[in-house]
Amino acid sequence: MSSKGEILKRIKLNQPNEVAELPDLNLLGSEQFDVLETYKTVLKGIGGDPVEVADYNEIINYIKSNYNLEKRLITTLPELSEIASLDWKTVDPHSLQDVELTVVKAHFGVAENSGLWVTDDILGQRVAPFIAQYLAIIVHKKDLVPTMQQAYQRIGNMEYGFGTFIAGPSKTADIEQSLVLGAHGARGLIVFLLD
Numbered sequence: 285m286s287s288k289g290e291i292l293k294r295i296k297l298n299q300p301n302e303v304a305e306l307p308d309l310n311l312l313g314s315e316q317f318d319v320l321e322t323y324k325t326v327l328k329g330i331g332g333d334p335v336e337v338a339d340y341n342e343i344i345n346y347i348k349s350n351y352n353l354e355k356r357l358i359t360t361l362p363e364l365s366e367i368a369s370l371d372w373k374t375v376d377p378h379s380l381q382d383v384e385l386t387v388v389k390a391h392f393g394v395a396e397n398s399g400l401w402v403t404d405d406i407l408g409q410r411v412a413p414f415i416a417q418y419l420a421i422i423v424h425k426k427d428l429v430p431t432m433q434q435a436y437q438r439i440g441n442m443e444y445g446f447g448t449f450i451a452g453p454s455k456t457a458d459i460e461q462s463l464v465l466g467a468h469g470a471r472g473l474i475v476f477l478l479d
Contacts, residue, residue, distance in 0.1 A: 399449035
């Protein structure tokens with residue numbers, strides 16, 4: 285018998301006698317914890333900055349105080365048109381190379397890893413959160429879920445062309461074992477946690 289035949293014979297003889305039941309996945313994500321505090325702690329731990337705000341005026345004031353308004357700021361949110369441009373969604377993506385700050389809204393966030401779910405319908409252009417020097421994402425506190433189990437249940441029936449979880453600023457440590465922020469995307473992430 286050939287070696288291939290011998291291997292297949294051994295595999296056939298080494299099958300389980302009984303089929304095991306699949307585990308109950310409903311246990312995942314059933315832990316009880318403070319979702320907001322966990323989200324903020326995890327976000328800080330991976331280099332992001334949570335900022336709790338009551339309304340869009342507080343967001344505008346924060347951006348005015350912490351960013352240079354002379355530089356290029358873009359957003360998809362009409363509420364922020366006072367400080368950021370809205371007319372960039374149909375331009376050549378290469379022309380966004382000089383964006384200092386992009387501000388978008390997330391569908392929801394995940395406390396266990398501080399991920400924020402965004403899709404092409406709210407990004408303006410897919411490149412927007414990755415090409416800017418800094419990124420700000422707004423999420424309602426009520427739209428934070430505890431774990432990825434609940435997150436996948438939420439996105440399971442959504443229709444979108446592009447979707448991704450964004451968590452923290454871009455970082456890599458594979459360049460001479462030194463941590464580099466902004467190597468593959470934004471150098472900093474602010475998450476506005478909206479009441």
